[in-house]
Every structure is written in structure tokens, then in C-alpha cells.
Amino acid sequence: MxxxxxxxxxxxxxxxxxxxxxxxxxxxxxxxxxxxxxxxxxxxxxxxxxxxxxxxxxxxxxxxxxxxxxxxxxxxxxxxxxxxxxxxxxxxxxxxxxxxxxxxxxxxxxxxxxxxxxxxxxxxxxxxxxxxxxxEMEVEITRERTHAGRQQAASQGVFPHAAKGLPMGYTRGEGGRIVTDDRADVVRLVFQLAAGGKSFLHVADELNKRGVLTVQGGPWVDTQVGRVIRNEVYHTGSYQYRARTHPDEPARWQPIPVPPLLSEAEWQAAQRTRTHNHAHRDEARFPLTGHLRCLCGARLHGRSNTAQDRLRNRAEPRLWYLCSPKGRGTPTCPANGKGAHYWRAEVVEASARASLEWVLRHPEALQRLAQSGTQQTDPGAAERAELEAQRGRLIELHLEGLIDRAEFISRRDALSVRIQALKPRPLPVQNLPELSAYADAVPLLSPADYVGLLRDFAVEFAGQEDGTVAVVRLSVPHFLGSEDGQ
The missing domain is CATH 3.40.50.1390 (Resolvase, N-terminal catalytic domain)
Known part of the structure; x- marks a missing residue:
């Protein structure tokens, strides 16, 4: 009992x-x-x-x-x-x-x-x-024993995991040794096509034209080519076990011998200098780069599916603004619970222009947004910081699956309301200039002039639940004659 x-x-x-x-x-x-x-x-x-x-x-x-x-x-x-x-x-x-x-x-x-x-x-x-x-003690003991066993196996030249964790061209052979497989010739072909520093996109296009499929059975894109080209295992003859899980701790890596697929000269011939001329930095294609945030607060960057669009004979590539793990620092987007959050460029860009035009025509909205930088002292800063830390811990619990999505959203929204209430009230901004002429020009501006306008006004947009965007921050530049506006 x-x-x-x-x-x-x-x-x-x-x-x-x-x-x-x-x-x-x-x-x-x-x-x-x-x-x-x-x-x-x-x-x-x-x-x-x-x-x-x-x-x-x-x-x-x-x-x-x-x-x-x-x-x-x-x-x-x-x-x-x-x-x-x-x-x-x-x-x-x-x-x-x-x-x-x-x-x-x-x-x-x-x-x-x-x-x-x-x-x-x-x-x-x-x-x-x-x-x-x-x-919990049993879990830790089991984890330590498993780790020790894997390290011991790796030290003896055995790959202690399933073959799917190996780079393309290799598999797990007899006794756990790493051997080449039927994809080794595909790896050699990738390096041959990339010889002379040809672009990853060019290599992806050529592979798709020849009907060569990826390991997953789909078409190639430039990022997949880049991962193959940059992998030194193909010429060093040594696979660094644990390098992926501990990239900043080389002392913990364990080399495992593998058959090299290329000479060092062949590997070097395919390398190319990294540049900053990436598609997502092209302001003509992605004018909202640096001015747009996801629902979760992370900054969005431009993304195109050029290789796949070419494969499907699309006249124009599809453009997106992407919330990615690398950009936000978390494995999933808290707004949708997925690894990535895609925003159609044509939708958000049209919505952004419409939202900016509306703000420039309405003095009340302009007054409210232009108050950034003119705030009073912040007595609630400490309490707000603690609430923001609680919100961060809540996001971590959700990502670890310890609370369901409905409860996460409810608690997150409640914390957000409290945080917003603690923000200092901005001081009034006086003598804002007449900006209707700028509003008239917004729909007609070229991409370059539009980007210049966004910079001058320090405009920031945020995504909305319906897939559109809205202006959430704006500063009136001093050269327009606003005495107190920021």
C-alpha cells in the first residue's frame, strides 16, 4: 500500500x-x-x-x-x-x-x-x-563506454558508424575498414570538371546534363559540388574521425586510413578562391538583404535554386529569402519548427514596397517608427534582460522537444508581451518633413535607387504570419530637414 x-x-x-x-x-x-x-x-x-x-x-x-x-x-x-x-x-x-x-x-x-x-x-x-x-548515471556510463569503444575502433583503422556518414566515394568494407565504392568514379569526374577553378554551378550543370545523380538520387546544385571539391580526404588518404562533431578541437580527431582517389595536384587543380560575389549579396536580385527579418527575429538572406531551375528549363530562377540554421544559430526556426524558413522573394518584395509607401504617406505611422534613437532612460533593462533570457531558455526547451508547440507559443507570446511592456517609451519626434513625394516614388524606383532609399532611411522589415512583410523600423535622415528626427 x-x-x-x-x-x-x-x-x-x-x-x-x-x-x-x-x-x-x-x-x-x-x-x-x-x-x-x-x-x-x-x-x-x-x-x-x-x-x-x-x-x-x-x-x-x-x-x-x-x-x-x-x-x-x-x-x-x-x-x-x-x-x-x-x-x-x-x-x-x-x-x-x-x-x-x-x-x-x-x-x-x-x-x-x-x-x-x-x-x-x-x-x-x-x-x-x-x-x-x-x-541518468546509466546513460552517462553507457555514453562514455560507447565513446571509448568508438575511439578504440577508430585508432585501429575501423570506422565505427554506418557507411552513410562517410564522404561520397567511400563505404564501410569488411571489418569496418573504409574502402571505395561505385561512386568513386563520380568523385573523380567532379574534380575533372572543376579543373582550372571552374565554378561549382558550372560543374553542377554539367553533371545534370550527363544524367549523373547525387547520392540521394536527385540533381546536383552548387553547394553539393562545393562540399566534394573542398574535402581533403580525397587526396590525403586520411579520414579525420570526429572532425565534423568537434570542428574546433583538432586534438580530439582520430585519423582513419582511406584509399586516396586523387593526387594532390588533381585536388589542387579543382580548388577555387572564395569570393564575396555570391547571389545573396547581389542587391539587384535581393534588395531586402540586410533589411529583412524572419518571424523569429533572424536576419534573412537571398537564395536561388539556379541549378535546379536550369535543370527544369525554367526561364527565370526562383528567388527566396531564407532563414537558415547558420544565420540564426539554432537548428530549427522557432517560428515554424523546421530547419529552414523560406519566403518567396516576389511576395515579400512587393509587400515591402507597399508597406514602405503606406508608412511614408501616413504621418502618424512615420512619427511612431521615426522615434528610434530618441528614447528615455531604461529603468526596466535588467528585468527585460532576464525575461529575454527566459524566452531563450524556452526556445531551447522547445527545440529539445521537452514542451509541445502549443504551450511553447503560449508561453513565448506571454513573455514577449511582458518584454514589450518594459521597453522605455520613446520621446516625441518633432518637425518631420513631408515625405509624400518619396511615397510616390517608391513603386517606380530602380533596384539600385530603391536600395539607396532603404539605406538612407535605415528601413527594417519583419515577416508576418500571412507571408507578407511590414516596416518595423525607420529613421528620417537629417538631410531632409528634420530637426529632431533620427
Whole structure:
């Protein structure tokens, strides 16, 4: 019998799960779990209960309908009953404790019948914490042993992972040694086409014309060619194990011998000097570069699918503004939960011109946006910084899958409202000039003149939920005669 000194019970919610439809591999069925849970409820004097079921679903998944429904219905003082902690989650201690913490955050408590855990009692919480510590220690020990084993294998010339982690042209042969495969000739062809420093885009076009496919079975683009050309493994005969996971710690790399595919002279002949003449820096094609932010706040840069568009015989390449992991510093965009966030250039550029024209015609909007740089003292700076740090930690929890997207958005928006409320009120800007002539000119400006206007007014746009953009910051230049405008 569990400790009887427990708080009052609201609604009792029983959660049942098996990972296979046959229910055989788990050793107990949904019916057995249900019978045990209802028997416990009867012994505790609980007559009414709600039952939530996930049949044939792995416990490593966070998107289980039954569990999500239970957490959504959960109210303060509710009791969640499971046959065992393994029914709640099988994705490791972090996942299981995350679910338990979510139950407790909503004012509920958990009872696990197999482990005799009741989070509503001091002994129950103690046992849970002990299990969590032991499980975490086991995870760390297993990780260390696995790492040591892989390092030992690498030191003996064995690649300790699946072959898909190797560069193109190599595979994992007998005994784990790295050997060449049937893509080695493709690698040699890439270097032959790039000899003399030809552009990556030229090489990609030529490969696509010849019907040569990538490892994934698709067409080539310039970035894929660049990754092959810059990889020194093809002429050094040495694959640096762990260089990808620890790029800034060469001391931790472990060289593994590989058959070289090229001579050093052949490798050098294909190299080309990096330039800054990239497509996303071409202001004629991407006038909003440096002036546009994603919904998540990251700056966007231009992107074209030139190689694929040529392959599909498109007269004009499709242009985008991209929110990428490299630009924002996180693996996924918090605004859409994906690795990349694409904005159609033709849509956002038309929307940007329309938004700027509207602002220049409306003195009230212009007055509000032109107040940047004229703010009072900032007494809420410290509190605002702490709230912004909380928002950052919240984003990290979401990226790690510890909170669902709905709760993340709700908490993020609440923090954003508090942060906005703490921002200092700007001082009024006086004597703004008449700018309707500039508004008339906006739709007619050439790309070069438009970029100049954006620079002069220090315009900044932000993406909106509907895919359009709006002006969020603007400064009136001094040469227009504004005495106090910035």
C-alpha cells in the first residue's frame, strides 16, 4: 500500500500504452494494464476514472494522441495512473521526467503501480528522484563506454558508424575498414570538371546534363559540388574521425586510413578562391538583404535554386529569402519548427514596397517608427534582460522537444508581451518633413535607387504570419530637414 497521506483527488485519469498492435513483445497487454489500474482504483476507493489509450505506438514518440489528450484534459488535483513508468515514456529519462514535470506543472500528480511511486507523497518524490539519478548515471556510463569503444575502433583503422556518414566515394568494407565504392568514379569526374577553378554551378550543370545523380538520387546544385571539391580526404588518404562533431578541437580527431582517389595536384587543380560575389549579396536580385527579418527575429538572406531551375528549363530562377540554421544559430526556426524558413522573394518584395509607401504617406505611422534613437532612460533593462533570457531558455526547451508547440507559443507570446511592456517609451519626434513625394516614388524606383532609399532611411522589415512583410523600423535622415528626427 502506498503512503496514505496524500492530497485530495480531482479526476482520476488512467493511461495505457503498448508499442505493438500484437501486444506480445511488451509482456503485458492493454487489458492487463487496465485491469491492474482499475483494481488499484477500487482498493483506493476511486469509482470513476477516465481512460486514455495509445495502442501500437512507441513510447519514444512525443506525438501520442492518447497522452496528448490526457495532458490537455489534466486539471489541478487530478491523478494520473500508469502501470509502469515505461508506459509513460521510453525515450530516456529526460523525456519521462519532462512528462512528469508537465503533469506536476498543471497541478496533477502521478502514480506508477509497478515502481510504487506517488509524486503526491514525499517518499514517492524521493523514489522518483533516485530513479532519475540512477537512470541518468546509466546513460552517462553507457555514453562514455560507447565513446571509448568508438575511439578504440577508430585508432585501429575501423570506422565505427554506418557507411552513410562517410564522404561520397567511400563505404564501410569488411571489418569496418573504409574502402571505395561505385561512386568513386563520380568523385573523380567532379574534380575533372572543376579543373582550372571552374565554378561549382558550372560543374553542377554539367553533371545534370550527363544524367549523373547525387547520392540521394536527385540533381546536383552548387553547394553539393562545393562540399566534394573542398574535402581533403580525397587526396590525403586520411579520414579525420570526429572532425565534423568537434570542428574546433583538432586534438580530439582520430585519423582513419582511406584509399586516396586523387593526387594532390588533381585536388589542387579543382580548388577555387572564395569570393564575396555570391547571389545573396547581389542587391539587384535581393534588395531586402540586410533589411529583412524572419518571424523569429533572424536576419534573412537571398537564395536561388539556379541549378535546379536550369535543370527544369525554367526561364527565370526562383528567388527566396531564407532563414537558415547558420544565420540564426539554432537548428530549427522557432517560428515554424523546421530547419529552414523560406519566403518567396516576389511576395515579400512587393509587400515591402507597399508597406514602405503606406508608412511614408501616413504621418502618424512615420512619427511612431521615426522615434528610434530618441528614447528615455531604461529603468526596466535588467528585468527585460532576464525575461529575454527566459524566452531563450524556452526556445531551447522547445527545440529539445521537452514542451509541445502549443504551450511553447503560449508561453513565448506571454513573455514577449511582458518584454514589450518594459521597453522605455520613446520621446516625441518633432518637425518631420513631408515625405509624400518619396511615397510616390517608391513603386517606380530602380533596384539600385530603391536600395539607396532603404539605406538612407535605415528601413527594417519583419515577416508576418500571412507571408507578407511590414516596416518595423525607420529613421528620417537629417538631410531632409528634420530637426529632431533620427
Amino acid at each position: 502506498l503512503d496514505t497521506s496524500r492530497p485530495a483527488i480531482g479526476c482520476t485519469r488512467i493511461y495505457l500504452r503498448v508499442s505493438t498492435n500484437s501486444q506480445a513483445t511488451e509482456g503485458f497487454s492493454l487489458a492487463a494494464q487496465r485491469e491492474r489500474a482499475l483494481a488499484w482504483c477500487t482498493a483506493e476507493g476511486i469509482s470513476d476514472s477516465e481512460i486514455y489509450t495509445d495502442a501500437g505506438l512507441s513510447g519514444t514518440r512525443n506525438d501520442r494522441p492518447g497522452l496528448n489528450a490526457l495532458l490537455s484534459d489534466l486539471r489541478r488535483d487530478d491523478l494520473v495512473v500508469v502501470y509502469a513508468l515505461s508506459r509513460l515514456g521510453r525515450g530516456g529519462i529526460i523525456q519521462t521526467l519532462g512528462i512528469v514535470k508537465e503533469i506536476e506543472a498543471k497541478g496533477g500528480r502521478l502514480v506508477s503501480l509497478t515502481e510504487h511511486i506517488d509524486t503526491g507523497t514525499i517518499p514517492g518524490r524521493l523514489v522518483l528522484n533516485m530513479l532519475a539519478s540512477i537512470s
